[in-house]
Amino acid sequence: MDQGLEKRYGLLTAIAMVVGIVIGSGVFFKAEKVLVATGGNLSQGILAWFLGGLVMVACAYNFAVLATHHEKVSGIVDYAETMVGPKYGYFFAWFMATIYFPAMTSVLAWVSARYFCVLLGWNIVGPEAMTIAGLFLVSSYVLNAISPRLAGKLQVSTTIIKLIPLALMAVVGTIFGLKSGILVENFNGTVLTEVKGNPLFTAVVGTSFAYEGWICATSINAELKDAKRNLPLALVIGTIFTVLMYVLYYVGLAGAVENSVMMEGGEAGAKIAFSTVFTNAGGTLLFVVVVISCLGTLNGLMLACTRSFYAMAARNEGPMPHVFNAVDKVTNMPTNSSAMGVLMAAIWLTYFYGANLTEPWFGRFCFDSSELPIITIYAMYIPIFLLQMKKGKDLGTFNRYIAPVLGIVASVFMVVAAVVSLGKAIIYYLILFAVIMCIGFALKNYGHEKAK
Numbered sequence: 001m002d003q004g005l006e007k008r009y010g011l012l013t014a015i016a017m018v019v020g021i022v023i024g025s026g027v028f029f030k031a032e033k034v035l036v037a038t039g040g041n042l043s044q045g046i047l048a049w050f051l052g053g054l055v056m057v058a059c060a061y062n063f064a065v066l067a068t069h070h071e072k073v074s075g076i077v078d079y080a081e082t083m084v085g086p087k088y089g090y091f092f093a094w095f096m097a098t099i100y101f102p103a104m105t106s107v108l109a110w111v112s113a114r115y116f117c118v119l120l121g122w123n124i125v126g127p128e129a130m131t132i133a134g135l136f137l138v139s140s141y142v143l144n145a146i147s148p149r150l151a152g153k154l155q156v157s158t159t160i161i162k163l164i165p166l167a168l169m170a171v172v173g174t175i176f177g178l179k180s181g182i183l184v185e186n187f188n189g190t191v192l193t194e195v196k197g198n199p200l201f202t203a204v205v206g207t208s209f210a211y212e213g214w215i216c217a218t219s220i221n222a223e224l225k226d227a228k229r230n231l232p233l234a235l236v237i238g239t240i241f242t243v244l245m246y247v248l249y250y251v252g253l254a255g256a257v258e259n260s261v262m263m264e265g266g267e268a269g270a271k272i273a274f275s276t277v278f279t280n281a282g283g284t285l286l287f288v289v290v291v292i293s294c295l296g297t298l299n300g301l302m303l304a305c306t307r308s309f310y311a312m313a314a315r316n317e318g319p320m321p322h323v324f325n326a327v328d329k330v331t332n333m334p335t336n337s338s339a340m341g342v343l344m345a346a347i348w349l350t351y352f353y354g355a356n357l358t359e360p361w362f363g364r365f366c367f368d369s370s371e372l373p374i375i376t377i378y379a380m381y382i383p384i385f386l387l388q389m390k391k392g393k394d395l396g397t398f399n400r401y402i403a404p405v406l407g408i409v410a411s412v413f414m415v416v417a418a419v420v421s422l423g424k425a426i427i428y429y430l431i432l433f434a435v436i437m438c439i440g441f442a443l444k445n446y447g448h449e450k451a452k
Helices: 011-022 026-037 042-067 075-083 086-120 127-146 148-180 182-188 199-211 214-223 227-256 259-264 266-305 308-313 335-357 372-391 397-422 425-442
Strands: none
Touching (some): 026 199, 026 227, 026 259, 026 266, 042 182, 042 214, 086 308, 086 425, 148 227, 148 266, 266 335, 372 397, 372 425
16 A cells, blocks of 8 residues: 555645645734733734744745755655754654644644634633534544545635635724724833733744744645645745735734733634724624634644654654555555544643643643744754755855854744743653653664564
8 A cells, every 4th residue: 555645736735735824823812912922012012923924934945945955755854854864854753743743733623612612602611612622633634534635625725715804904904093093002002011031032932833834834745746846935935925914914903902902802802803893793704714714724734744654654764664654545645644643633632631721630741732842843943954054065155054044043043932931841841852752762663573
């Protein structure tokens, strides 16, 4: 059954995957968090969105350069392996398979369920939300496992749908705010609440979840038509477009309601803004679109999650490669890798609930699994960028030296911002990270003798 994956996706799907995964739930519920982090300082909040976007674009550009030269199984793992070495590539793939992809996927399943519950007036942390989160998780897995082509079409359609409310608020909200004077008032207003630590760093870390996910597009490298052309274009076009959309949307929100109202609104902050500009019916319609938006993001993350163990097995690395490199002849999907991917996502969904939504189950090892894995991956980019400067002899001066330096600076900035804003939670996360990586080391060659 190991026949490789079919080239089935084009440039539009790749761009939709970048934009569709990044623009999901984060832009809707992190807007309030960013404003709270800055104490109501709108200018600083916009700066945070801009800086978070620059970090994404700088890193994405470097991987776009690498994508023009390397095309194997799973983009980011290919680059780690080529630039740093096979061992680093394996541990990068293990991290993506066991921490990054499933943690992000599980959080999106819950966030999708949360907004669905808000729409119906149910408890967002109760059994209803967790049951629906599990249903969304399994449904997304089934869609990707049974009909990957349909999953790709869904990614394109949900991306288009989710852009509608963002564009409307960016334009109409700004005009509304200029006419009413709210926008000018929000820009000129003083800090509304006292903030601890470095508010800008805290706000940038808050944007990290909203900007994350673009790297998932590299997971379909082996299934992308003309990948050396289409993947770089998708990364550059998708990330730049996202930054512009986020900043304009954030300004539009500031034109809809006062900063104090937005800060107090919590998960309903965006709904209040839309209800103000587009009436109560518009606010309700927003939440329908938000649910669709979240499900589109979940679909893209699941698409990457289901291929993560295959990325290792295709290199004959990791546990039981003869099992996880199996590709179904009918669906052309790595079925065993898909099953393991959804299992890992279910484990992380259970952790997210026990660590963040109820009385803590894990003591000091309770942390937000939507943010800390993101910070880890930025740290893991740094060796790739360093070796890009050493090995990229066929690249021009900008792509060999300037772009990697910008990528390193952006990655270091995100790590420092996390340390400053998240504090001791990082220590306990890193302990868990080290344990999982040690398990990966122990299982690196497990079951290989059975393949002979």
